[in-house]
Amino acid sequence: MSSQTPVRRRAEHHPHNTVIPAVLVLWLVIPLTPLLLWAGASRWSGTARLPQIFGLRGWQEALDSGVIAALLRSALLGVAVALIATPLGVMAGRALGWRLVRRPALPSVVLLGPVVLAPFAVAMGLDVVILRLGVPGELTVVLVLSVFALPYTTFTMRATYLGLDPALEEQARVLGASSRQARRCVTLPAAATGLVTATGLAFLVGWSDYAVTLLIGGGQIVTAPMLIGSAAAGSGNDALTSILAISASLPPLVALAVFTYAASRRRTAAHT
Amino acid sequence: MLLILAVTGTALAAVVATSLGLLPLVGQPRLSIAGFTSLSGDLRAATQESLLTAAAATVLAAVIGLTIATLVGRAGRGVRLVIGLAAAVVTVPHLVGAAATGLLLSDVGLAQRWSGVSAASWPELVGGRWPWATVLELAWKESAFVALVVTVSVGRQYADLREVSAVLGAPPRAQWRRVLLPLSAPALASSSLIVFVYSLGTYEVARLLGRAYPEPLPVMAYRLFTDIDVAARPQAAATAVVATGLALLVAVIGLPLVRRLGADR
Amino acid sequence: MHPRLARLLLPAALLGLAASACAAPGAPAGSTTENRSWSQITGQAKGQTVDLWMYGGDQQGNAYVDDVLTPAAAKLGVTLRRVPVADTKDAMTRILAERQAGSQDGTVDLVWVNGDNFATGKQADAWLCGWSSQLPNIKFVAPDDVLVTQDFGARVDGCEAPWHKAQFTLVYNSARVATPPTSMSGVLQWAKDHPGRFTYPAPPDFTGSVFVREVLYSTSGGYAKIPSKFDQGAYDKLTPKLWDALKHVAPSLWRQGRTYPRDSVALDRLYADGEVDMTMTYGPATLTKLVADGTFSATTRVLPLDEGTIGNASFLAIPSSAGDPEGAMVVANLALSPAQQALKADPGTWGQFTVLDTHLLSHSDRARFDNLPASRVVPPYDVLSRNANPELASSWVHPLDEGWRRAVLGSGS
Numbered sequence: 001m002s003s004q005t006p007v008r009r010r011a012e013h014h015p016h017n018t019v020i021p022a023v024l025v026l027w028l029v030i031p032l033t034p035l036l037l038w039a040g041a042s043r044w045s046g047t048a049r050l051p052q053i054f055g056l057r058g059w060q061e062a063l064d065s066g067v068i069a070a071l072l073r074s075a076l077l078g079v080a081v082a083l084i085a086t087p088l089g090v091m092a093g094r095a096l097g098w099r100l101v102r103r104p105a106l107p108s109v110v111l112l113g114p115v116v117l118a119p120f121a122v123a124m125g126l127d128v129v130i131l132r133l134g135v136p137g138e139l140t141v142v143l144v145l146s147v148f149a150l151p152y153t154t155f156t157m158r159a160t161y162l163g164l165d166p167a168l169e170e171q172a173r174v175l176g177a178s179s180r181q182a183r184r185c186v187t188l189p190a191a192a193t194g195l196v197t198a199t200g201l202a203f204l205v206g207w208s209d210y211a212v213t214l215l216i217g218g219g220q221i222v223t224a225p226m227l228i229g230s231a232a233a234g235s236g237n238d239a240l241t242s243i244l245a246i247s248a249s250l251p252p253l254v255a256l257a258v259f260t261y262a263a264s265r266r267r268t269a270a271h272t
Numbered sequence: 273m274l275l276i277l278a279v280t281g282t283a284l285a286a287v288v289a290t291s292l293g294l295l296p297l298v299g300q301p302r303l304s305i306a307g308f309t310s311l312s313g314d315l316r317a318a319t320q321e322s323l324l325t326a327a328a329a330t331v332l333a334a335v336i337g338l339t340i341a342t343l344v345g346r347a348g349r350g351v352r353l354v355i356g357l358a359a360a361v362v363t364v365p366h367l368v369g370a371a372a373t374g375l376l377l378s379d380v381g382l383a384q385r386w387s388g389v390s391a392a393s394w395p396e397l398v399g400g401r402w403p404w405a406t407v408l409e410l411a412w413k414e415s416a417f418v419a420l421v422v423t424v425s426v427g428r429q430y431a432d433l434r435e436v437s438a439v440l441g442a443p444p445r446a447q448w449r450r451v452l453l454p455l456s457a458p459a460l461a462s463s464s465l466i467v468f469v470y471s472l473g474t475y476e477v478a479r480l481l482g483r484a485y486p487e488p489l490p491v492m493a494y495r496l497f498t499d500i501d502v503a504a505r506p507q508a509a510a511t512a513v514v515a516t517g518l519a520l521l522v523a524v525i526g527l528p529l530v531r532r533l534g535a536d537r
Numbered sequence: 538m539h540p541r542l543a544r545l546l547l548p549a550a551l552l553g554l555a556a557s558a559c560a561a562p563g564a565p566a567g568s569t570t571e572n573r574s575w576s577q578i579t580g581q582a583k584g585q586t587v588d589l590w591m592y593g594g595d596q597q598g599n600a601y602v603d604d605v606l607t608p609a610a611a612k613l614g615v616t617l618r619r620v621p622v623a624d625t626k627d628a629m630t631r632i633l634a635e636r637q638a639g640s641q642d643g644t645v646d647l648v649w650v651n652g653d654n655f656a657t658g659k660q661a662d663a664w665l666c667g668w669s670s671q672l673p674n675i676k677f678v679a680p681d682d683v684l685v686t687q688d689f690g691a692r693v694d695g696c697e698a699p700w701h702k703a704q705f706t707l708v709y710n711s712a713r714v715a716t717p718p719t720s721m722s723g724v725l726q727w728a729k730d731h732p733g734r735f736t737y738p739a740p741p742d743f744t745g746s747v748f749v750r751e752v753l754y755s756t757s758g759g760y761a762k763i764p765s766k767f768d769q770g771a772y773d774k775l776t777p778k779l780w781d782a783l784k785h786v787a788p789s790l791w792r793q794g795r796t797y798p799r800d801s802v803a804l805d806r807l808y809a810d811g812e813v814d815m816t817m818t819y820g821p822a823t824l825t826k827l828v829a830d831g832t833f834s835a836t837t838r839v840l841p842l843d844e845g846t847i848g849n850a851s852f853l854a855i856p857s858s859a860g861d862p863e864g865a866m867v868v869a870n871l872a873l874s875p876a877q878q879a880l881k882a883d884p885g886t887w888g889q890f891t892v893l894d895t896h897l898l899s900h901s902d903r904a905r906f907d908n909l910p911a912s913r914v915v916p917p918y919d920v921l922s923r924n925a926n927p928e929l930a931s932s933w934v935h936p937l938d939e940g941w942r943r944a945v946l947g948s949g950s
Contacts (some may be wrong), residue, residue: 011671020343020451021353022334024339025345025354025357027415028354028361028416029357031361031372031373031412032361032364032372033376033382034376034381034382035368035372038375043830043831045831045832046809046834047380047810048385049382049384049385049400063601064596064600064603065596065599065621074376089364100415101746107403108530108531110277110280111276111471112465112520113277113520114276114280114465114474115469115473115519116473116516116519116523117280117284117287124283124286124497124509125285125295125509126279126282126286128282129286129631131634131640132635132638135646136493138751143275143279143280144439146275147276148279150276152466154331155421156421156425158462159421159424159459159462160424162459163425163455164425182304189339192427192821193424194424197424200359201390202364204362206805206858208361208365208622210365214622214631215631218644218645219588219590219620219622219631222586224414225365226318226593226620226622226623227593227621228368229593230594231590231593232371232594233592233593233624233802234366234594234595234596234802235594235801235823236823236826236827236832237596238375241368245364245371246451248365248368249364251358252359252922253359256359257356259698260352260356295637296660297637298660317742365875373581378810379810380810380811389675390623391812399792399798399799479799480799483795483796483940484796484797484799484946485946497630498624499628499741499935500653500656500935500938501657501660501935502660502661503634504935536797
């Protein structure tokens with residue numbers, strides 16, 4: 001780690017180095033400020049610059065609307081989707097990234113299919129087909145959302161595998177590891193960050209979906225996005241909508257923070 | 273693969289069949305291209321609007337996303353904050369992002385109130401002549417997505433290579449151009465492609481922040497789909513087919529490019 | 538079979554499955570409750586879980602259903618589950634898909650509909666019919682009340698039970714509008730005199746669509762001049778005046794009429810932010826809370842029109858694919874009971890106008906309605922509905938919405 005010090009010092013002398021981060025932080029934060037302000041507003045009328053009365057009115061409304069149970073259902077859905085879409089994405093990303101398939105163009109186009117279709121597909125025919133098949137709604141929601149999550153996991157893993165040398169795995173096998181051991185003990189740890197991102201993205205697909213959960217799930221699973229969507233569709237719900245949105249953003253963030261902390265702990269431990 | 277093909281193939285086939293009048297909700301199926309022809313003028317305007325929005329949002333998202341990733345690669349002060357914020361932004365649903373952008377950028381939004389610009393001279397960002405607010409919202413959220421994907425794929429490799437190049441005496445700009453750019457190109461290209469295709473298909477942002485006419489293809493499709501007259505459904509499906517075809521076309525053009533970038537190394 | 542061929546054929550096979558159901562919709566249509574007695578129905582309803590799909594953007598409505606209606610239904614042995622949707626059209630999408638797939642055990646048991654969704658469902662033959670006329674509590678509804686026997690020109694035919702009455706209402710800020718207009722033509726004139734201070738939602742938004750019909754009534758010289766069923770000749774004769782009036786006022790609207798708010802929520806926000814001085818709603822019940830919580834200014838007032846405005850009722854409908862129709866009927870009957878209607882009419886609870894004719898009620902029940910606290914913003918229903926105009930048939934809605942898009946929307950920019 002000590003060899004990095006001169007690099008870092010030189011970088012800090014660069015004048016851009018405080019301006020650009022500040023601008024980027026602003027770019028990321030500013031669109032969220034109305035939400036944060038509204039979350040603490042009990043009354044904000046007219047065009048005042050700040051709320052007239054700060055308070056927790058919206059939080060009470062959010063509790064009344066059953067946000068906690070909805071968040072739990074969203075979490076379950078997200079985990080289920082991540083459990084299916086991540087392993088599949090790892091396999092597909094490995095095949096594409098390391099060019100283990102002969103014609104990679106076709107799978108790539110197919111993979112983009114769900115992104116292309118996502119918003120329309122559900123309402124315009126897919127729901128009818130699924131209803132005809134008679135598969136239970138909860139199961140199909142997970143399956144369909146996993147399909148929609150696959151492009152994200154696959155492309156993330158493809159990019160990760162592109163950055164990894166296949167020779168590494170081969171070396172491990174030369175040294176006597178089985179191909180499964182090589183994959184598990186050598187490649188996967190090296191791809192850990194990618195794996196976590198892929199898992200996170202897959203989780204978010206399930207966590208934040210509205211249309212599939214409602215139309216294919218048939219309203220049997222009321223999740224947080226459904227509460228957000230219906231609150232946003234009414235007048236005078238700004239505080240409630242903001243709080244629902246914030247409470248839907250916090251859990252993934254906390255999970256991420258915990259993971260980052262654990263990862264940095266592990267890295268320090270490995271160094272000493 | 274089979275699963276994706278089954279789901280997307282079925283959905284696509286159903287949309288095409290609906291657009292050709294083969295899956296009517298009422299009455300007998302009859303093959304017809306009326307769904308497409310009856311709306312050709314609106315379809316053209318909507319296609320233009322969609323392409324414009326998606327292209328602008330993608331370029332912005334890619335540029336800003338790459339900047340964030342560069343910053344994170346440099347490991348300077350505040351990097352944790354930036355990457356944490358980017359992750360936070362990715363978790364915010366587009367619907368909420370759009371609602372917040374509306375509160376911020378509308379004619380008497382928070383930006384106008386705080387900046388002190390008079391309401392009369394505030395530009396028409398929301399629902400105006402150009403889809404400013406829509407583009408900004410998409411760029412905002414998708415730049416975080418691009419930044420995360422690039423950061424993840426470049427990862428430690430960049431730190432190592434950059435150290436080497438710094439030791440060899442390369443100035444920061446050359447480090448960026450010769451090391452980061454080629455390293456991140458595959459991830460940047462594939463995530464940009466996803467952003468573009470997603471922006472073509474997204475509905476809620478343009479509906480909340482755009483104007484009533486001309487509207488992007490997905491908004492038009494949704495409006496027709498929920499028309500009081502179910503006979504408008506073939507037209508809705510036709511709009512969806514155009515949007516999907518457009519996105520597929522972009523994917524087919526874009527993917528070889530993405531692959532070539534990956535093969536360069 | 539060759540695996541690749543199998544992959545290509547799978548979607549085709551699935552689609553075929555779908556098509557086989559769509560080509561001939563017929564089986565579940567027009568199902569009725571036949572001749573079961575009400576006690577049989579309540580018996581079958583026990584233990585059922587009723588999924589009520591309703592627009593979830595109205596906090597008071599959500600709270601009423603969760604805290605008042607659901608516990609009362611539980612006492613009758615029916616579990617009521619509220620499914621909040623951003624737009625009733627989401628529920629329609631699900632219902633029509635179930636209808637297309639021929640489901641008999643659908644997940645929408647009861648849905649809160651207004652006229653245009655009811656008409657869409659009727660066109661697709663998606664409602665269970667003949668049941669609402671058999672509900673015991675329907676006896677408290679006046680049989681000759683057009684608002685509850687007709688919905689958007691479509692005969693109700695026992696396909697839906699009335700829930701509450703609504704009145705299209707213009708709303709203004711009395712601090713900004715010194716002398717409020719008293720007719721629709723006066724409103725348009727006021728807009729011309731105060732550039733940039735008025736606008737309306739773009740049809741096909743429900744509220745914007747009603748506004749255009751109100752203007753049509755005004756430019757045609759009253760609703761009596763318009764045939765209630767759509768008629769191309771009448772359309773060609775009457776609409777040029779309508780488009781003229783709207784195009785004429787467009788340059789004086791918010792943003793010079795180059796664009797319009799996309800829906801009534803967007804218009805409400807413009808009004809709340811003081812960008813315009815008037816808004817409009819088909820559900821005046823929400824005004825009390827919007828003023829109380831500070832969303833709307835305390836000087837918000839309702840604007841009565843001399844010629845009256847369009848009134849209608851909203852209903853609870855049961856899809857023909859519903860899995861628990863008996864439970865849904867029990868809930869619809871409960872929602873129609875004098876006790877529930879009175880609780881719901883309290884402005885502190887929800888403030889929705891009752892569909893019952895209070896003259897048909899017992900003394901004690903009538904007293905419940907007489908003793909309701911008054912809203913500080915919304916006048917009582919009999920004041921609001923003075924000279925109420927009937928709705929046009931739903932067949933008018935699509936041509937008018939499309940005509941507006943071509944004639945008025947394009948002209949502004």
